[in-house]
Amino acid sequence: DGGITQSPKYLFRKEGQNVTLSCEQNLNHDAMYWYRQDPGQGLRLIYYSQIVNDFQKGDIAEGYSVSREKKESFPLTVTSAQKNPTAFYLCASRASGNYNEQFFGPGTRLTVL
Amino acid sequence: DAKTTQPTSMDCAEGRAANLPCNHSTISGNEYVYWYRQIHSQGPQYIIHGLKNNETNEMASLIITEDRKSSTLILPHATLRDTAVYYCIVRENFGNEKLTFGTGTRLTIIP
Numbered sequence: 001d002g003g004i005t006q007s008p009k010y011l012f013r014k015e016g017q018n019v020t021l022s023c024e025q026n027l028n029h030d031a032m033y034w035y036r037q038d039p040g041q042g043l044r045l046i047y048y049s050q051i052v053n054d055f056q057k058g059d060i061a062e063g064y065s066v067s068r069e070k071k072e073s074f075p076l077t078v079t080s081a082q083k084n085p086t087a088f089y090l091c092a093s094r095a096s097g098n099y100n101e102q103f104f105g106p107g108t109r110l111t112v113l
Numbered sequence: 114d115a116k117t118t119q120p121t122s123m124d125c126a127e128g129r130a131a132n133l134p135c136n137h138s139t140i141s142g143n144e145y146v147y148w149y150r151q152i153h154s155q156g157p158q159y160i161i162h163g164l165k166n167n168e169t170n171e172m173a174s175l176i177i178t179e180d181r182k183s184s185t186l187i188l189p190h191a192t193l194r195d196t197a198v199y200y201c202i203v204r205e206n207f208g209n210e211k212l213t214f215g216t217g218t219r220l221t222i223i224p
């Protein structure tokens with residue numbers, strides 16, 4: 001099956017620990033994205049990558065880091081510098097071209113205790 | 114990207130057409146209207162997009178007014194599985210990677 005996978009579905013961490021969220025896609029998409037969603041809110045863009053070994057900050061990049069060493073993978077690290085890390089994190093990908101929609105993964109719900 | 118305004122919530126009877134409005138009065142000439150929906154605790158799902166002509170696909174129809182300041186998403190025969198939050202987004206189709214999601218419309222399909 002083609003698609004985007006995020007693991008795990010639920011993640012718990014202690015305050016002060018870094019945590020890395022996984023995002024993998026087998027759609028051969030060039031662009032990948034990370035969004036954050038808080039309860040009752042819309043999505044906010046954290047980071048995006050249009051091509052391997054390149055990525056750009058979104059609207060709320062502080063306290064987060066990413067890497068894009070492979071086309072299929074775009075992991076997100078939530079660092080201890082992120083003041084309110086508890087949220088629902090969504091990964092998306094998009095094929096090259098101007099008219100293509102973003103496909104989203106199932107999300108990871110991170111809770112920092 | 115232009116800002117959009119949607120009602121906070123709507124109800125629709127199962128089997129009836131659900132009509133979800135969106136205002137985007139500041140839309141510019143090269144901005145498209147996109148619709149996504151998000152079922153509880155899942156990732157958003159693309160529905161449809163358009164520039165100025167009405168569009169239809171297997172999921173829905175999109176009606177854009179002639180002045181492009183507003184649009185309506187139509188789900189022709191709503192089912193319980195259509196209960197979700199529906200997001201209307203306007204964006205340029207190139208040179209802009211961001212989808213700006215507002216709070217959307219919470220659509221509840223009533224049995």
